Amino acid sequence: MSDLNDLKMLLESRYPIVVIETWEELRALDLIRRLGMREGRPVFAWNGVDGLRRLEFEDAPSQKHTVEPDAVLGQIRGTNEPGIYALCDLHPYLEGEPKQVRLLKEIALHHERLHHTLVLISHQFSIPPEIRRYCTRFSLSMPDEKQLEHIVQDEARRFKQEKGERVRADRNSLDRLVRNLRGLSVEDARKLARGAIIHDGAITEADLPEINKAKFALMEMDGVLSYEYDTESFADVGGLQGLKDWLGKREQAFHGQTDIDSPRGIMMVGVQGGGKSLAAKAVAGLWGLPLLRMDMGAIYNKFFGESERNVREALELAETMSPCVLWIDEIEKGIAVGDNDGGTSRRVLGTLLTWMAENQSQVFLVATANDIERLPPELIRKGRLDEIFFVDLPSPAVREVIFRIHLEKRGQAPERFDLPTLSAHSDGFTGAEIEQAVVAGLYSASAADGVLDQALLEAELAATVPLSVTMAESLARLRQWCQGRAVHAGA
Numbered sequence: 037m038s039d040l041n042d043l044k045m046l047l048e049s050r051y052p053i054v055v056i057e058t059w060e061e062l063r064a065l066d067l068i069r070r071l072g073m074r075e076g077r078p079v080f081a082w083n084g085v086d087g088l089r090r091l092e093f094e095d096a097p098s099q100k101h102t103v104e105p106d107a108v109l110g111q112i113r114g115t116n117e118p119g120i121y122a123l124c125d126l127h128p129y130l131e132g133e134p135k136q137v138r139l140l141k142e143i144a145l146h147h148e149r150l151h152h153t154l155v156l157i158s159h160q161f162s163i164p165p166e167i168r169r170y171c172t173r174f175s176l177s178m179p180d181e182k183q184l185e186h187i188v189q190d191e192a193r194r195f196k197q198e199k200g201e202r203v204r205a206d207r208n209s210l211d212r213l214v215r216n217l218r219g220l221s222v223e224d225a226r227k228l229a230r231g232a233i234i235h236d237g238a239i240t241e242a243d244l245p246e247i248n249k250a251k252f253a254l255m256e257m258d259g260v261l262s263y264e265y266d267t268e269s270f271a272d273v274g275g276l277q278g279l280k281d282w283l284g285k286r287e288q289a290f291h292g293q294t295d296i297d298s299p300r301g302i303m304m305v306g307v308q309g310g311g312k313s314l315a316a317k318a319v320a321g322l323w324g325l326p327l328l329r330m331d332m333g334a335i336y337n338k339f340f341g342e343s344e345r346n347v348r349e350a351l352e353l354a355e356t357m358s359p360c361v362l363w364i365d366e367i368e369k370g371i372a373v374g375d376n377d378g379g380t381s382r383r384v385l386g387t388l389l390t391w392m393a394e395n396q397s398q399v400f401l402v403a404t405a406n407d408i409e410r411l412p413p414e415l416i417r418k419g420r421l422d423e424i425f426f427v428d429l430p431s432p433a434v435r436e437v438i439f440r441i442h443l444e445k446r447g448q449a450p451e452r453f454d455l456p457t458l459s460a461h462s463d464g465f466t467g468a469e470i471e472q473a474v475v476a477g478l479y480s481a482s483a484a485d486g487v488l489d490q491a492l493l494e495a496e497l498a499a500t501v502p503l504s505v506t507m508a509e510s511l512a513r514l515r516q517w518c519q520g521r522a523v524h525a526g527a
């Protein structure tokens with residue numbers, strides 16, 4: 037790892053303040069200590085409990101009078117001997133504290149005279165605008181696959197010493213485990229590897245979903261990306277045969293098992309409740325990949341900060357989680373044409389398009405959209421996505437399958453029902469509406485202390501006015517828009 041050299045270069049480029057966002061405080065401090073010793077510069081560490089102390093000497097006493105942040109910053113400002121000051125968890129003391137921010141700025145302003153370097157170490161650090169131009173960010177490097185494999189082997193050795201048993205593993209599972217640990221710090225990778233080994237003394241494919249969930253939790257994306265625990269199987273999706281065939285043909289290429297270009301993503305447009313979300317979940321289920329969902333609403337949430345940064349970070353996280361499926365639900369909400377928001381949605385779209393053009397990682401994008409009129413043309417231009425699928429209302433045969441799926445899911449034997457008649461009575465219904473009719477029928481049956489039967493289901497269907505009727509015009513527009521632009525997901 038060349039962290040030492042990289043940090044040295046940063047210091048030499050005379051930035052007065054270096055910000056390190058990390059959970060690995062001890063590793064960051066060790067790096068700074070080594071750098072100080074190599075460069076012959078005194079190094080100090082501070083936190084709000086112990087105050088300041090010399091970092092090079094293990095038993096150096098703490099200067100208790102510097103526990104308060106303004107005391108320590110005041111002392112640094114007043115010292116002429118140039119030093120490196122690692123300030124841990126200073127971030128809460130800067131919020132709404134103009135005095136502290138000013139002191140930081142003073143030290144930065146007099147950098148040419150004082151030659152102090154402040155290294156601010158926190159798990160998260162938002163730089164106050166007053167000092168932004170004096171700051172630079174530094175990231176600790178993450179272990180590469182070779183180092184990760186060493187970590188896993190270390191843990192396997194430790195297991196053997198403690199339990200007297202060898203860890204069972206095949207090459208393929210080990211490789212996949214190592215790949216899935218990418219993007220984690222040494223400490224976290226070790227923790228997850230230990231977790232995978234400890235419960236059964238083996239490394240198997242079955243460990244991977246747990247590893248992915250735990251890894252995602254460690255990454256803390258605060259609502260912009262969520263980990264979808266329930267992926268679906270395509271067996272639970274009625275119809276969409278065209279989409280299923282398309283995906284089936286590309287699975288090997290996605291996993292890098294052929295020389296053909298890896299597929300990068302699809303968009304699904306269609307009526308509400310037509311099964312687009314269900315299909316997105318089924319892609320992950322079919323390919324055995326974790327499913328991450330990007331919430332366009334959260335990207336614009338002011339509490340989460342700058343929108344483009346949120347998108348960038350979410351995409352980076354998806355890359356770290358690769359191979360995975362990234363599902364952007366209702367994509368038009370975040371990047372709609374004509375949004376009057378001071379250009380934010382244009383910038384978010386730009387960030388997304390750049391990523392789509394440059395993405396080399398195994399992240400398969402599944403975007404779903406309801407409102408095609410708000411979709412920016414750049415996004416749907418040929419070549420951006422591998423395919424645009426139109427999810428239309430289900431055909432009579434598919435409606436039968438959907439009835440079967442939802443009856444079976446609720447413990448109702450489909451043989452007890454006349455499925456062709458139910459299908460005939462549900463012309464124009466979406467999958468969601470068929471499911472709703474089954475659920476409503478079950479409620480009615482239970483209220484009457486009876487069982488669900490054909491008559492109850494037919495009554496529920498007769499009482500429903502499907503969206504395709506109330507929104508006939510927009511459905512017609514959608515179908516027209518899709519001609520020549522999208523392929524039929526059901527074909």
Ligand SMILES: Nc1ncnc2c1ncn2[C@@H]1O[C@H](COP(=O)(O)OP(=O)(O)OP(=O)(O)O)[C@@H](O)[C@H]1O
Pocket residue numbers: 272273274275306307308309310311312313314315404406438441466467468469471
């Ligand atoms: N083709 C289908 N096969 C089986 N179930 C379906 C199908 N289509 C819809 N459903 C049922 O309806 C529910 C809602 O559908 P889903 O959320 O996938 O639709 P959608 O097109 O994403 O709708 P929206 O645009 O409103 O989010 C699904 O969870 C599923 O239970």
